[in-house]
Amino acid sequence: MTPTKLLIGQIAVVCAIVIIGVWTATQWCAQMLTYQTPLGAPWFLFAGWPIYKPWKLFEWWFHFDAYAPEVFDKAGTLAGASGFLGCAAAIAGSLLRARQRGSVTTYGSSRWATTHEVETAGLLRPAGVFLGRLNDRYLRHDGPEHVMAFAPTRSGKGVGLVVPTLLSWTGSAIIHDIKGENWQLTSGWRSKFSYCLLFNPTDPRSARYNPLLEVRKGPDEIRDVQNIADILVDPEGALERRNHWEKTSHSLLVGAILHVLYAEEEKTLARVATFLSDPQRSFAATLQRMTTTNHLGTGHNPQVHPVVASAARELLNKSENERSGVLSTAMSFLGLYRDPTVATATSSCDWRIADLVDGERPLSLYLVVPPSDISRTKPLVRLILNQIGRRLTERLEGDPKKSRKHQLLMMLDEFPALGRLDFFETALAFMAGYGIRSYLIAQSLNQVSKAYGENNAILDNCHVRIAFSSNDERTAKRISDALGTATELRSMRNYAGHRLAPWLSHVMVSRQETARPLLTPGEVMQLPPSDELVLVSGLPPIRAKKLRYYQDQNFTDRVLPAPVLRDGPYADCPASRPDGWTGQVCS
Structure with a gap:
């Protein structure tokens, strides 16, 4: 029904209510006065009952009020009530x-x-x-789905999203903390119920992690080593396809890592670098050593690892110049581990991946890298996240025989700075089934597109999206499109008449339906500093307010001094786990 028809119907209903009310009062008054002759002749008879005209009540009231004041007062009240009822009907309409x-x-x-x-x-x-x-109540998401936030720098993403979450999450957590602010604010409270480890490969006091000790000896060792080599040959996460030198160096690194694990006392990436560039022997001699080492056999029945032998023989069959190019390429990927501080940080394991979900207590791992070393140490941080993601998605959480003790939250602030993690982009679609939630924060859509390309699936796999006021037109346009379009009725008035007339003879009003974005891109960019937008799949968008942990006593009471880092063995770490490699040395 159109608004015009509703208006006509509304007027008709109001008039009918008033007329019926007055007519009822007239008939009641006539009955109370016993239909006396002075009331006049009825309008017509209905089933023997005299029916008077509705307005007769007012004539009788004027002439006979003095003779029956109580009757006319009650009749007037009844008629007046119909007027109030008509007003109520008008309001309802x-x-x-x-x-x-x-x-x-x-x-x-x-x-x-x-x-x-x-x-x-x-x-x-x-x-x-x-x-x-939202309305002074916390807006929280407790489902297994992932969360993505677009928040420009200094817009309050740390104080409003990261810190409040870390001061309330009681499971395990991996925190990408570039400046170390989250460690200072949240590790004190988290250390009360979880192991709190700060991994900073540029700090000698850092907790240590050796990626090679996460290689599982046996049927899984080849894929584990290949996954490590995948990250090593793509330190920036920008390769779409490998060239000849990268493919060949990948094969060399797989063989060298396996050789170091089986034959060398020091089983680290730093040792892989020194093994391949040993000044005491030529590269050809190093390859020859790989083909003659007893990796798998016994003293009476020596056996070379087939993958190691294959990688070495492949290079021995090439010319010296080509071997030199392959070695140079491989060593460029291992240059980071020549840094003594980085070598120390990756020399052993103070924690293992299994501790994140199956440890005696939850584990909070802070990946802290100074801004000055982000580019240099990015390959190591990428390697850690890649190993964690792949290892923890090998078995389903729903297996009753292998249930996990702790849920894991991956709080990755500025995650595009890590470069493209192919496995991570793919794994977002099924991580939730393994008890892993991701909370991703980026400054803009351009950051994500630069790292993962235009047609990435990062946003597609995030059930909840948060947007602050954007400084980027493209991000604002994407948010505006995601909010959707509303339909508005706009009124247009046309006035007709003589310009000198005291009033206009015609006023015409027309209403037209028009489309309008819920928020235009400009309005998204002009959101107040206190506002944010929350988009949840299957729910209309939410216009909410930002949190500020320092304005809420529930959070400030939990901001405690961070654990003190000291030289020597890391204090707050879980019990060591066997790795299958320590102590194995072959000749």
């Missing part, structure tokens, strides 16, 4: 018309979510990661 005007969906039906819808979606429960505030 206006509300109905306004509601219909607001529910027009010709061009789209986008709108903001109501508090009831947000509560029904479970976003106001007292558990989960923090998204913001």
Whole structure:
């Protein structure tokens, strides 16, 4: 029904209510006065009952009020009540018309979510990661789905999203903490119930992690070593396809790592670098040594590892110049581990990947790298995250025989700075089934596109998206499109008449349905500093307020001094686990 028809119907209903009310009062008054002759002749008879004209009440009231004041007072009250009832009907009709005007969906039906819808979606429960505030209540997500936030620098993503979440999450967590701020603010509270480890390969006091000791001896060793080599030959995460030198150096690194694990006392990436560039022998002699070492056999029945022998023989069959080029390429990928501080940080394991989900207590791992060393140490951080992601998605969480003790949260602030992690992009689609949640934060869509390409699946696999006021037009346009389009009714008035007339003879009002984005890109870029947008799949968008942990006593009470780092063995670490390689040396 159109608004015009509703208006006509509204007027008709109001008039009918008033007429019926007055007519009823007239008939009641006539009955009380026993239909006396002075009342005049009835309008007509209905089933023997005299029916008077509705307005007769007012004539009788004027002439006979002095003779029956109580009757006319009650009749007047009855007639007046019909007027109030008509007003109520008019208000109800206006509300109905306004509601219909607001529910027009010709061009789209986008709108903001109501508090009831947000509560029904479970976003106001007292558990989960923090998204913001809504009507002075915490907005949280406790589902297994991933969260993605677009927040420019200095917009409050740390104080509003990262810190509140880390000060409430009681499971294991991996925190990409470039400046170390989150360690200072949250590690004190988290150390009360979890192992708190700071991994900073540029700090001698750092917790140590040796990627090679996560290689599982046996049927899985080849794929584990190949995964390590994949990251080593793509330190920036920018390769779409490898050239000849990178492919050949990848094969060399796989063979060299396996040889070091089986034959060398020091089983580290630093040792792989020194083994390949040993000044005491030529590269050809090094390759020859790889083909003659007893990796798998016994003293009476020596046996070379077939993958090691194959990698070495492949290079021995090449010319010296080509071998030199392959070695130079491989050594360029291992240059980071020649740094003594980095070599120390990767010399052994103070924690193992299994400790994240199956340890006696949860484990909080802070990946802290000074901004000055981000580019240099990126390959190592990428290697750690890649190993964790691949290892923890090898068995389903639902296996009752292998249930995990702790949920894992990957809080990756500025995650595009890590470069493209192919496995991570793919794994987002199924990580949730393994008890792993990701909380990804980027400054803009351009950052994500630069690292993962235009047609990436990062946003597609994030069930919850948070957007602050954007400084980037492309991000603002993407957010505006995601909010959707609403349909509005716009009124147009046309006035007709003589310009000198005291009034206009014609006023015509027409209403037209038009499409309008819920927020235009410009409005997204002009969001107040206190506002944010939360988009949850299957729910209308939410316009919420930002959190500020320092304005909330629930969080400030949990900000405790960070654990003191000292030289020597790391203090707060889980019990060591066997690795299968320590102590094995072959000749």
